[in-house]
Amino acid sequence: MKVAVVGVGQTRMGEIWEKSLRDLSLEAGSLALQDAGLEGKDIEALFIGNMSAGRFIGQEHLGALMTEQAGLLPIPATRCEAACASGALAFRKALFSILSGHHEIVMVGGAEKMTDLSTGQAVATLASAGDQEWESHIGLTFAGLYALMARYYMEKYGLTREELALVPVKNHMHAMKNPYAQYRYEITVEDVINSPMISDPLRLLDCSPISDGAAAIIIAGEKVAKKFSSPVWFIGGGHASDTVSLHGRKSLSSLSAAIKAAEIAYRQAGVKPKDIDMAEVHDCFSIAEIMAYEDLGFAPKGKGKELLISGETKIGGRMPVNTDGGLKVGHPVGATGIKQIIEIVRQLRGKACNQVRDAKIGLAHNVGGSGATAIVNIFSREGG
Numbered sequence: 001m002k003v004a005v006v007g008v009g010q011t012r013m014g015e016i017w018e019k020s021l022r023d024l025s026l027e028a029g030s031l032a033l034q035d036a037g038l039e040g041k042d043i044e045a046l047f048i049g050n051m052s053a054g055r056f057i058g059q060e061h062l063g064a065l066m067t068e069q070a071g072l073l074p075i076p077a078t079r080c081e082a083a084c085a086s087g088a089l090a091f092r093k094a095l096f097s098i099l100s101g102h103h104e105i106v107m108v109g110g111a112e113k114m115t116d117l118s119t120g121q122a123v124a125t126l127a128s129a130g131d132q133e134w135e136s137h138i139g140l141t142f143a144g145l146y147a148l149m150a151r152y153y154m155e156k157y158g159l160t161r162e163e164l165a166l167v168p169v170k171n172h173m174h175a176m177k178n179p180y181a182q183y184r185y186e187i188t189v190e191d192v193i194n195s196p197m198i199s200d201p202l203r204l205l206d207c208s209p210i211s212d213g214a215a216a217i218i219i220a221g222e223k224v225a226k227k228f229s230s231p232v233w234f235i236g237g238g239h240a241s242d243t244v245s246l247h248g249r250k251s252l253s254s255l256s257a258a259i260k261a262a263e264i265a266y267r268q269a270g271v272k273p274k275d276i277d278m279a280e281v282h283d284c285f286s287i288a289e290i291m292a293y294e295d296l297g298f299a300p301k302g303k304g305k306e307l308l309i310s311g312e313t314k315i316g317g318r319m320p321v322n323t324d325g326g327l328k329v330g331h332p333v334g335a336t337g338i339k340q341i342i343e344i345v346r347q348l349r350g351k352a353c354n355q356v357r358d359a360k361i362g363l364a365h366n367v368g369g370s371g372a373t374a375i376v377n378i379f380s381r382e383g384g
Contacts, residue, residue, distance in 0.1 A: 001098070001099055001101075001221055001222055002221070002222040002225070002233060002234070002383060003095055003098050003099065003219055003220070003221060003222070003225070003233070003234045004219065004220060004222070004225035004228075004231035004232055004233045004234065004383075005217050005218070005219050005231065005232045005234070005341065005345050005379070006036045006105075006218050006219065006220050006224075006225055006228040006231050007032040007033060007034075007035040007036025007037075007038065007217060007218035008031075008032055008035050008215075008216070008217050008218075008341075008342040008345050008346070009027075009028045009029065009030065009031025009032035009033070009034065009035055009215070009216050009217075009342075010028050010031065010180055010213070010214065010215035010216070010335070010338075010339050010342055011024050011027050011028050011180070011213050011214050011215070012179070012180045012181075012182075012213065013180055013181065013182040013211045013212070013213035013329075013330030013331075013332055013335075013339075014182040014211060014212060014213070014330065015115045015182075015211075015212060016113075016115070016212040016213070017115070019212070020057075020113065021053060021057055021059065021062075021111055021112075021113040021214075022065070022066070022069050024111055024113065024212065024213060024214035025048070025066050025069070025070075025109055025111045025214045025216075026066075026069055026070060027214065028109060028111070028214035028215050028216040028335075029066075029070055029107060029109055029214075029216045031216070032107065032216040032217055032218050033107075033218070035218075036218045036228065037228075038105070038218065040070060040071055040072050042105055043072055043075060043105055043106065043107045043218070044075060044103040044104060044105050044106060045075055045076050045077070045078075045094070045097055045102075045103045045106045045107075046063065046066065046067050046070075046072060046075060046076070046077040046078070046106070046107050046108075046109065047063075047077075047078050047079075047080055047090040047091075047093050047094040047097075047106065047107075047108050047109070048062055048063055048066055048077070048078070048079050048080065048090055048108075048109040048110065048111065048334075049079075049080050049081075049082075049086035049087035049088070049089060049090035049091075049108075049109070049110035049111075049334045049335070049337060049338060050062050050079055050080075050081065050086055050110070050111055050112060050334035051081060051083055051084065051086050051112060051126075051129065051333045051334045052081075052112075052125050052128070052333075053111075053112070053113070053334075055117075055125040055128070056112065056113055056114055056116060056117060056122070056125060057113050057116055061079075062079045062111075063077030063078050063079040064077055066109065066111075072107075078090075078093060080093055082368040082373045082375075083129035083333070083368035083369045083372070083373060084129070084282070084284065084331070084333045084336060084337075084366070084367060084368050084369065085282075085337055085366045085367055085368030085373045085374065085375050086110065086333065086334045086337065086368070087108075087110030087215070087334060087335055087336055087337025087338040087339070087340075087341075087366060088337030088338075088340070088341075088364065088366035088375035088377065089239075089337070089368075089373070089375060090108050090109070090110060090337070090338070091108050091217070091219075091337065091338065091341060091377065092237060092239060092375060092377075094106045094107075094108040094219055095219065095234060095237070098219065098220070098221045103221075104220060104221045104223070104224050105218065105219075105220045105221075105224055106218070106219050106220075107216060107217075107218050108216065108217050108218075108219060108338060109214065109215065109216040109217075109335075109338065110214065110215050110216070110332075110334045110335035110336065110337060110338035110339070111213070111214035111215075111332065111334050111335050112211070112212065112213065112214075112332040112333050112334040112335055113212050113332075114210045114211060114212055114332060114333070115210060115211070115212050119210065122210045123141055123142075123143075123210075124136070126141070126142055126333070127140070127141050127142060129142075129368065129369040129372075130142065130145060130244060130245070130246075130369055130370060131244045131245035131246075134245050134247065135245060135246065141199070142284070142285075142369075142370060143198045143199040143202055143207055143285065144199045145246050145370040146199075146202060146284070146285040146287055146288060146370065147198075147199035147200060147201060147202045147285075148246060148252065149246075149252050149253065149287055149291070149370075150164065150201055150202055150285070150286070150287035151200070151201055152252040152253055153252070153253045153287060153290070153291070154201065156253055156302070157253070157301075157302035157305075158302075159290070159305055161193060161201060162189055162193070163305045163308065163309065164201070164206070164286050164287065164290070164305075165189040165192035165193055165205075165206070165286070166189065166305075166308040166309070167206075167283060167286040167287075167289045167290065167308065167328075168187060168192055168205050168206060168286055168328050169186075169187055169188060169189055169192065170308065170313065170314055170321075170322070171283060171289075171322050171325045171326045171328040171329060172185065172186050172187045172325065172328065172329065173186055173314070174314075174315060174320075174322060174323055174324060174325045174326070174354050175324065175325025175328075175329035177353040177354055178324045178325050178329065178353045178354075179353070180213075180324070180330070180339075181324070181325045181329040181330055182209055182211055182329050182330035183209070183325075183328075183329045183330070184329070187205060191205060192205040192206065192286075202285055202286065202287070206285055206286040206287075207284075207285055208283065208284045208285065208326075208327040208328055208330075208331035209328075209329075209330065209331060210331075211330045211331050211332040212332055213330060213332035213335050213339070214332070214335050215335040215338035215339040215342055216338065217338060217341055217342060217345070219234075230349050232344070232345045232348045232349065232379050232380070232381055233379060233380050233381070233382065233383035234377065234378075234379055235268070235269040235270070235271070235361075235378050235379065235380045235383055236264075236265045236266065236267070236268030236269025236270070236271070236377075236378045237264070237265050237268065237375070237376060237377040237378065238260065238261035238262060238263065238264025238265035238266075238268070238375070238376045239261055239264075239373075239374070239375045239376075240256075240257040240258075240259075240260035240261040240264070240373075240374055241257055241372060241373055241374075242255065242256050242257040242371055242372050242374075243372060244369060244372040246370055249371070253291065253301070253302075254291055254294060254295050254301070255291060255292075255295050255367065255371035255374055256371075257367075257371055257372065257373060257374035258291075258292065258295040258296065258365065258367060258371065258374035258376070259295045260374070261365075261374040261375055261376040262295060262296045262297060262365070262376045264376075265363075265376040265377065265378050266297075266378070268378075269361075269378040269380075271361060271378065272297070273296060273297035273298050275361055276298075276319060276361055276362070276363045276378075277319065277347075277356055277358075277359040277360055277361050277362060278319060278320045278321070278323055278344075278347050278356045278359050278362050278363075279296070279298075279319065279320075279321050279322075279362065279363040279364070279365065280321070280322055280323070280324070280326065280340035280341075280343050280344060280362070280363070280364045280365065281293075281296070281321055281322060281326070281365040282327060282336075282365055282366055282367040283322060283326040283327050283328050284327050284331065284367070288367070289321065289322070289326070290304040290305060290308070291304065292304075292365055293307055293313070293321070296363070296365060296376070298319065298321075307319075307321075315354045315356070320354070320356050323343060323347065323352060323353075323354045323356060324339075324343040324352070324353060324354070336366065337364070337366035337375065340364040340365075340366060341364050341377065341379070344362035344363070344364055344379050345379070347359045347362055348360070348361075348362055348379060348380070348381035349381070359381070360380060360381055360382065361378065361379070361380050361381075362378070362379050363376065363377070363378050363379075364376070364377045364378075364379075
């Protein structure tokens with residue numbers, strides 16, 4: 001059986017003071033239904049990705065709550081958590097529910113309301129996705145963890161501070177046309193280097209923001225999906241794990257879980273890295289995007305920077321990456337994995353804000369924590 005995305009919807013990302021997590025989730029779900037031309041009664045199950053609503057807003061049991069709020073009772077609802085990869089995990093579980101034959105049409109959502117806390121509280125909540133005893137308990141934040149990776153990578157492969165800055169410069173440029181982006185302005189290499197230090201060598205403009213937002217997609221089995229005008233087909237996916245603690249890893253310059261997840265996804269899809277026309281990768285910090293190029297097989301180890309320098313990952317390049325601006329311009333963590341899929345769908349439909357010419361195959365790469373979870377999904381505009 002094959003599965004396709006038949007509807008998509010998302011809210012803007014940012015500091016959305018006037019809306020609650022319920023409001024954002026309902027908005028995204030309603031837009032996905034509208035895009036698919038469906039009604040709530042058509043949905044057979046709901047899966048929602050969310051990292052930490054309990055700590056961010058004091059609300060747990062989101063699956064049942066969102067089903068109630070959306071008027072979808074009594075369908076089954078499941079909340080999925082894998083830190084920043086919660087959205088992709090929700091998609092994966094929804095996918096299996098269709099492949100198993102239990103459902104034909106399923107809604108997958110992702111949502112996070114992060115700005116109701118102070119910045120310090122939000123950072124502490126995010127840090128709980130690391131090793132509590134050996135990392136977050138001693139004050140090691142995710143900026144600190146990725147800074148360790150960045151410094152190691154820079155020393156090992158000769159990456160310069162100016163070259164690292166090319167990642168946020170590119171992604172801000174892409175975000176200029178994205179109406180959902182939290183930040184829609186261009187920056188320069190000098191802006192990045194001169195922005196406040198967060199954790200050496202990472203500066204403020206190397207870091208993804210604290211964001212509110214929600215995203216939703218509707219997926220359907222092959223028989224149903226073929227009735228829709230523009231289905232985008234899932235053709236392969238992989239999910240792998242690594243140690244939660246950074247000190248337990250074999251390498252600080254790559255994410256072994258991402259390498260394994262990509263290997264599984266490529267094999268299942270029957271494609272190779274060179275076949276990917278565009279990708280959404282997990283650029284929570286600048287170094288993460290460069291490592292993703294290499295972990296996904298787009299560049300040899302230590303050579304990821306060459307894709308940036310040559311312009312291959314910009315719009316108009318050989319294989320654009322983060323065509324909507326990526327996490328750098330909005331990262332409501334539970335929603336990120338779903339909003340990545342939405343950008344892939346829009347590209348393959350030919351309706352993206354920064355359209356890649358003749359895009360046929362797109363890849364989404366979603367990472368949880370500092371790399372303990374990695375999920376890679378590949379989609380095609382053909383295959384039904």
